[in-house]
Amino acid sequence: MSEKQYSLSQLGWKPYFNQQLNLDELENCAPFRVVQVFRNRLLVWGENVEKSISLAEHPELTECTVGDWILFSQTSESHQTDQTIRILERASFFQRKAPGSISAQLIAANIDTAFIVSSCNQDFNLSRIERYLALAKEAQTEAVLVLTKSDLVDQEQQYAYLDQLNDLQPHLMVVLVNALDPESCKPLLDWYKTGQTCVLLGSSGVGKTTLTNTLCATEEKTAPIREDDSKGRHTTTARALFFTQSGGLILDCPGMRELQLTDCEEGVKAVFDDIQQLALKCKFSDCQHQLEPKCAVQAAIVAGTLDERRLVNYQKMLNEQTRNTMSLAESHQKDREFGKLIKSSQQLKKTTRET
Ligand SMILES: Nc1nc2c(ncn2[C@@H]2O[C@H](COP(=O)(O)OP(=O)(O)OP(=O)(O)O)[C@@H](O)[C@H]2O)c(=O)[nH]1
Ligand SMILES: [Mg+2]
Ligand SMILES: [Zn+2]
Incomplete structure (x- = not known):
């Protein structure tokens, strides 16, 4: 456990979650948000504190996903012997069919805005974009389309991409960025107000981690959760929440090779x-x-x-x-x-x- 400087509202705590607690729980329990899920533990943030939860000691939390709120009883000053009360009801969640299995896989919970990331190159694919939009609609979450690598195409090509998206959905919000350039990414910060949580969804290599690094405060670099893939590229291997410069939270996800819809x-x-x-x-x-x-x-x-x-x-x-x-x-x-x-x-x- 280590001390941090964040309030519950900075972590995305909302009346929706507060209403789920009874008077006794309001007095004697503390909510924690899941920030990262590892094979055998969860990293969670609570009011001014960060801690690691062993899944062997808390098997009831195996179902958790990044963004979830967990309610713990506070039986000791040191928080060491906390008991799980329950995972709070999700305000929204994203799921897909788990690759190679018939079960559903939770991608993220309690998200306010989904950034659907595509790059201005061969990754741009309208049918894939429609797939991500359906996921966001099902979660009743606002969707913003982020077109990265705008620096690699000329203006005419940029307009061609924008036209296709306008034909797809006339009121779709689209932001064209060079993910490496902080100035170009600034419009995205409007969706990252304190207490808001955004998720980045898209294929591998489109620039989700680059965007995260550009939008986050410098010390929040995402390097520790990236590994070299077979082609020597850095690729994200775990989902994790980070604070952005404007005080909101951003969830960087590994690229999805397969997005099969279920219950959508x-x-x-x-x-x-x-x-x-x-x-x-x-x-x-x-x-x-x-x-x-x-x-x-x-x-x-x-x-x-x-x-x-x-x-x-x-x-x-x-x-x-x-x-x-x-x-x-x-x-x-x-x-x-x-x-x-x-x-x-x-x-x-x-x-x-x-x-
Ligand atoms: N020129 C240019 N390069 C970019 C831009 N965005 C990302 N890149 C580069 O594209 C490569 C892949 O970017 P990442 O941010 O790792 O992509 P990702 O979406 O996180 O990929 P996964 O973690 O595998 O899902 C890196 O070499 C980035 O420097 C951009 O807007 N312009
Ligand atoms: Mg990445
Ligand atoms: Zn017909």
């Missing part, structure tokens, strides 16, 4: 609201927008007002999230049935022994 129906539908609206005008209420007559969606594609790529991506994302959500629900059901089976066989053994 509302998010996907919100990102493709234009298609949803068109579908209301199709002749058949269950129109698949393929070869059906009087399909308003296909008519919009023919008229050039809807990009066919968008329809393809919409259907792909919707099917994917339905499939992933169902496999997860099925696996939970199987777990429950297996649990019941074990319980009833134990019961049977007990009754057989007793009789």
Whole structure:
């Protein structure tokens, strides 16, 4: 445990969390925010204090993700013997299907703004951007698109990227930056007021850590959580929260090679609201927008007002999230049935022994 200089509100504490505490808890407990998750421990920050929590001693906290608030009882002055009361209900959370598994993986919790980072080069991909936007919509979190490496393209190319994003979503907030230049990143600090938490989401190499370093106070460099990858590049391997110069918090994440959606129906539908609206005008209420007559969606594609790529991506994302959500629900059901089976066989053994 070490002393630090931050208040709960600087750490993102809000009335939403305070309301979850009863009078006794308000008096005798202390909330701590998860700043970093390691294999066997959590780094947490509380009022003017930082501490490391062993997951072996607190297995109930294995489910925690960065940004979570944990309530501990304060049984001693030194905070050494604190008991976990509970993980507080999340105001928002980001999740995806864990790569190589059917389970969901929590990416971050209690986020105010999502910075979707893409660079002005071959990484720029509208379908991928739509994927991140759906994630942010599902979490009911404000999304800002950050286009990095603006210094590597000329103005004409910059406008071409901006035009594509404007066509994608006319009111999408877009900030073009050279992540290495503090002056160019200044507009981003507007989203980092004290008590606000932003997450950086995007593929590997787009400049999330560079942005973090530029936006943070100099002593908050993110170097310790970066490793050399096979190509000798530094790549982020763990999610962590940092204070920025303007007093807000920023969560740097490892680049996502695969962002498979799960439990994200509302998010996907919100990102493709234009298609949803068109579908209301199709002749058949269950129109698949393929070869059906009087399909308003296909008519919009023919008229050039809807990009066919968008329809393809919409259907792909919707099917994917339905499939992933169902496999997860099925696996939970199987777990429950297996649990019941074990319980009833134990019961049977007990009754057989007793009789
Ligand atoms: N010229 C230029 N280079 C940039 C910019 N942003 C990032 N870079 C460079 O791009 C490389 C990758 O940047 P990182 O910040 O490590 O990328 P990342 O998104 O954190 O990558 P992962 O940790 O692997 O997810 C580094 O060499 C940066 O110096 C930019 O705006 N302009
Ligand atoms: Mg990084
Ligand atoms: Zn249709």
